[in-house]
Structure formats: C-alpha cells, structure tokens
Amino acid sequence: MINDTIAAISTPPGENGIGIVRMSGPLSIDIADKIFFAKNSKKPSAFKSHTLHYGHIAVNGKDIDEVLLAVMRNPATYTREDMVEINCHGGVVCLRQVLSLLLDLGARLADPGEFTRRAFLNGRIDLIQAEAVCGIIASRTDESLNIAQCQLKGGASQKIKLVRAGIIEIAARLEADINFPEEDLKPSETSSIRSSLAHIAEELSSIIDFAKKGAILREGITTVICGKPNVGKSSLMNSFLKHDRVIVAPLAGTTRDTIEEVVNVRGIPLKIVDTAGIIHAEDDIIKESVERSMRYMETADLVLLVLDSSDLLTEQDLSIIDIVKDKKVLVVVNKSDLPEALQIDEIKKHLHNKVIIRVSAKQKLGLEDLEKAIYDMFFSGKIIIGSILLSSSRQIEAAKKALVFVESAIGGIDEHRPEELLMIDIKDAAESLGLITGEVFTEEILNSIFSRFCVGK
Numbered sequence: 179m180i181n182d183t184i185a186a187i188s189t190p191p192g193e194n195g196i197g198i199v200r201m202s203g204p205l206s207i208d209i210a211d212k213i214f215f216a217k218n219s220k221k222p223s224a225f226k227s228h229t230l231h232y233g234h235i236a237v238n239g240k241d242i243d244e245v246l247l248a249v250m251r252n253p254a255t256y257t258r259e260d261m262v263e264i265n266c267h268g269g270v271v272c273l274r275q276v277l278s279l280l281l282d283l284g285a286r287l288a289d290p291g292e293f294t295r296r297a298f299l300n301g302r303i304d305l306i307q308a309e310a311v312c313g314i315i316a317s318r319t320d321e322s323l324n325i326a327q328c329q330l331k332g333g334a335s336q337k338i339k340l341v342r343a344g345i346i347e348i349a350a351r352l353e354a355d356i357n358f359p360e361e362d363l364k365p366s367e368t369s370s371i372r373s374s375l376a377h378i379a380e381e382l383s384s385i386i387d388f389a390k391k392g393a394i395l396r397e398g399i400t401t402v403i404c405g406k407p408n409v410g411k412s413s414l415m416n417s418f419l420k421h422d423r424v425i426v427a428p429l430a431g432t433t434r435d436t437i438e439e440v441v442n443v444r445g446i447p448l449k450i451v452d453t454a455g456i457i458h459a460e461d462d463i464i465k466e467s468v469e470r471s472m473r474y475m476e477t478a479d480l481v482l483l484v485l486d487s488s489d490l491l492t493e494q495d496l497s498i499i500d501i502v503k504d505k506k507v508l509v510v511v512n513k514s515d516l517p518e519a520l521q522i523d524e525i526k527k528h529l530h531n532k533v534i535i536r537v538s539a540k541q542k543l544g545l546e547d548l549e550k551a552i553y554d555m556f557f558s559g560k561i562i563i564g565s566i567l568l569s570s571s572r573q574i575e576a577a578k579k580a581l582v583f584v585e586s587a588i589g590g591i592d593e594h595r596p597e598e599l600l601m602i603d604i605k606d607a608a609e610s611l612g613l614i615t616g617e618v619f620t621e622e623i624l625n626s627i628f629s630r631f632c633v634g635k
C-alpha cells in the first residue's frame with residue numbers, strides 16, 4: 179500500500195514561462211493549506227475538486243511566488259490519489275523553493291516516473307498505457323504519437339488481455355481434465371484445444387509483426403552515412419536536415435567527429451549519423467574518428483554508403499564496401515549532376531541485390547527517391563496505425579516469448595506429451611502476456627520501465 183506523499187518539479191529545468199510543481203498522496207492538500215494564501219483567505223482543503231485558484235506561496239510571512247494552484251481529489255486524478263499542482267513562474271530558483279517547502283512539510287521527492295507508477299499501482303492504467311505515456315513524450319513523428327495515443331486509450335491492452343483470456347480458458351479446460359485422470363482427453367477436445375492454440379499463435383505472430391513496425395516508429399532507425407572522404411556525406415546529411423548543419427568543404431577529411439540528428443522520413447524517425455570519411459591514416463585524431471565511424475557502422479540499423487558518381491571506384495571505396503556488405507545497405511551515388519565516371523556494374527558485382535539510388539546532394543536531386551527507398555526497406559505499404567498494438571522492445575520480447583510457449587504447447591499436443599507438460603507451456607504463455615499489460619509484474623520490471631521516465635511524470 180502506498181501511503182506517502184510525493185512531490186516533484188514536472189516542467190523542464192531552465193527559464194520557462196511557467197513551471198509546475200506537482201504533489202500526490204494523502205498529505206497533498208494539508209501541505210497546500212499550510213503554504214498557499216488566496217486573496218479571500220480560503221484554504222485548498224475548502225476548494226472544490228478540480229478547480230484552479232490564484233494566490234501566493236509563502237512561508238513565515240515571506241512570499242515565495244505568485245501562483246495558480248489546482249486541487250484534485252482522489253480518485254479522479256492522474257494517480258488516483260489526492261493531487262495538488264502549483265503553477266509557478268518558471269524560474270529554477272522559485273520552483274526549487276516551492277518544492278523544498280513541500281518536502282519540509284512531509285512530502286518526499288518523487289522518483290522518475292513515480293506519478294505514473296502510482297497510476298499503474300492504483301489500477302488506473304496498465305503497463306502498455308504507462309509505456310504509452312513515455313511514448314507520447316518521446317514521439318518524434320505524428321505516426322509514433324498516434325500509436326502512443328491509441329495505446330494510452332487502452333485498445334491495445336484490451337486486445338492483449340483478450341488473447342491472454344483465451345489462453346487461460348484453454349488452461350482451465352486442461353485443468354479440468356487433469357483433475358479427472360480416469361477419463362482420457364477426448365480426441366475431439368484435443369483437436370479443439372489445438373485449433374484454439376493455433377489461432378492464438380496466428381494472432382500473436384501478427385501482433386509481433388506489426389509491433390516490429392511500431393518499434394521502428396517508436397525507436398527510430400539509426401542510419402549511418404559512410405564513405406570515403408569528400409564524396410558528399412555531410413552534404414547528404416544537410417539535405418536530409420534541409421539546412422546547413424554540418425560543415426561541407428572541398429577538402430578531404432572535413433568531418434572529424436560523428437554528428438547525429440533526427441529527421442522525419444515519411445513518419446519514420448531517422449537518427450542520422452554523419453561520420454568521418456574512412457581512410458587509412460597515421461594521424462591520431464583521424465584514426466580516432468575513423469574508428470568511431472566504424473563503431474557506428476557496426477551498430478547501425480541502416481548504412482547509407484555514399485559513392486562519388488564523378489569518380490572511378492577506388493581501393494578505398496572497395497575496402498568500405500567490404501566492411502558494410504553484410505549490413506542493411508543502401509548505395510547512394512552522389513554528385514549525379516556531374517558526368518558519370520563511376521562503374522555501377524562493378525558496384526553491383528560487389529554488392530548484390532542492394533538498392534542503388536542516384537542523388538545530387540548539392541543540386542537536391544533524387545532525395546525523394548532516396549527517402550522512398552529507405553521507407554520501403556522497413557515498411558511495405560502504408561503504415562496502419564490501428565494495427566500496431568505494441569511498440570516497446572519489452573512488450574515485443576514478452577509477446578515473442580508467449581508465442582514460443584504457445585508453439586511449444588501445440589508441438590506437445592502433436593507429440594502426445596502429457597497434459598501436465600502442456601499445462602506448463604500454457605501457463606508460461608499466459609504469464610508472458612500478463613507481463614505486457616502488467617496483470618503480472620515484478621518490482622524489477624516496474625523499476626526498469628519507470629526509471630526511463632522523467633522526474634515529475
């Protein structure tokens with residue numbers, strides 16, 4: 179049972195128009211009574227729930243800030259507890275002073291995500307919805323925002339709970355049978371359980387397939403631009419960003435550091451990394467920057483290999499091709515505004531089946547084709563938001579585990595394994611699905627979810 183009162187500054191640090199200090203728990207309104215002074219001397223405990231009041235926060239007769247204070251009584255609040263929100267002027271010092279007053283009077287500083295954690299523990303939202311709150315905050319594109327909003331409404335949770343209920347129902351049918359061992363499970367019953375399980379497996383596979391797209395929309399695609407010096411990597415980066423973010427120059431070795439930015443490519447957040455041109459070098463700084471480029475290439479979801487259309491394929495190009503050839507690669511032939519010298523057939527020999535796109539970063543040609551090619555590599559067809567139920571890697575992992583257990587149960591039926599063994603698989607499947615919504619949870623899972631939240635959420 180949660181019985182303490184938590185408080186935190188919910189707005190980002192820095193100079194803002196307003197800043198909000200938030201409090202949740204049984205002492206919230208009492209504490210507000212002690213520090214809030216309205217013109218008409220009315221105290222927060224006398225305010226109607228969900229109303230906003232003008233006044234001052236003061237201690238020992240000393241004014242701290244002019245504020246608007248909202249009182250929200252349980253259970254119709256974010257956490258389902260009594261809550262007070264104080265809209266202050268948005269300076270760091272006055273927000274800290276107000277917060278420290280609340281802490282002096284018995285509130286405790288909230289952990290990251292603790293308000294939302296309480297919303298979960300008090301049964302207002304489940305874990306898909308809690309993670310959706312994080313998703314809404316972190317959304318970089320309309321599409322990822324839409325997914326998070328759908329999840330927050332609870333549609334995804336309902337669907338997962340329904341699948342889980344199906345599994346639990348099968349468990350009950352088996353259980354009944356195990357309790358009456360003298361009667362063998364009728365063949366008709368076995369085949370009906372098998373077909374229910376097969377149906378569930380199908381549903382889970384489709385949920386997982388769509389969820390992978392959800393994960394891409396939520397997490398984005400880490401895309402590394404690589405190539406030998408001077409092929410136009412930074413120019414390409416700038417074309418994506420539609421402004422001159424990175425220094426572009428005719429001399430090789432212009433970019434020394436790796437530069438990261440996020441752009442929206444047809445709804446996909448593309449985390450683009452511009453790297454230093456890959457060369458064999460003796461200079462320590464260049465060596466370090468080349469090593470850095472290599473490290474990024476290793477972890478990239480997508481590599482944009484940039485080649486210079488106006489130049490012959492060189493040893494340097496070939497050695498980079500060798501590094502990236504087994505990765506997800508798109509070949510970008512840049513400087514296509516210049517006469518073509520590059521041997522495209524040669525590239526095809528080394529990079530079978532890789533898509534080749536001609537662009538001119540300088541003249542802004544072919545960029546639409548490039549964006550479309552990137553999109554097509556990760557999505558076929560349009561993004562259908564409504565079919566994406568899950569999106570966090572935690573949810574996807576749990577769904578995959580559930581599918582493995584369901585498939586194992588089906589295999590068990592086919593191999594006439596004892597019902598007790600089937601039961602173990604089916605219970606494990608139910609448990610995995612329960613983890614997604616939080617019908618089953620551990621302290622550890624909650625910690626890992628909520629530690630990713632901001633303080634005050």
Ligand SMILES: Nc1nc2c(ncn2[C@@H]2O[C@H](COP(=O)(O)OP(=O)(O)OP(=O)(O)O)[C@@H](O)[C@H]2O)c(=O)[nH]1
Binds near residue numbers: 413414512515
């Ligand atoms: N004609 C033409 N020139 C280009 C194009 N893209 C880039 N350039 C020129 O090529 C030179 C190198 O461009 P950068 O974008 O700095 O190349 P880079 O690959 O980032 O180079 P490093 O950072 O040194 O590895 C600059 O002079 C650019 O103006 C293009 O599409 N057409």
Ligand SMILES: [Mg+2]
Binds near residue numbers: 413425432433453455
């Ligand atoms: Mg560069």
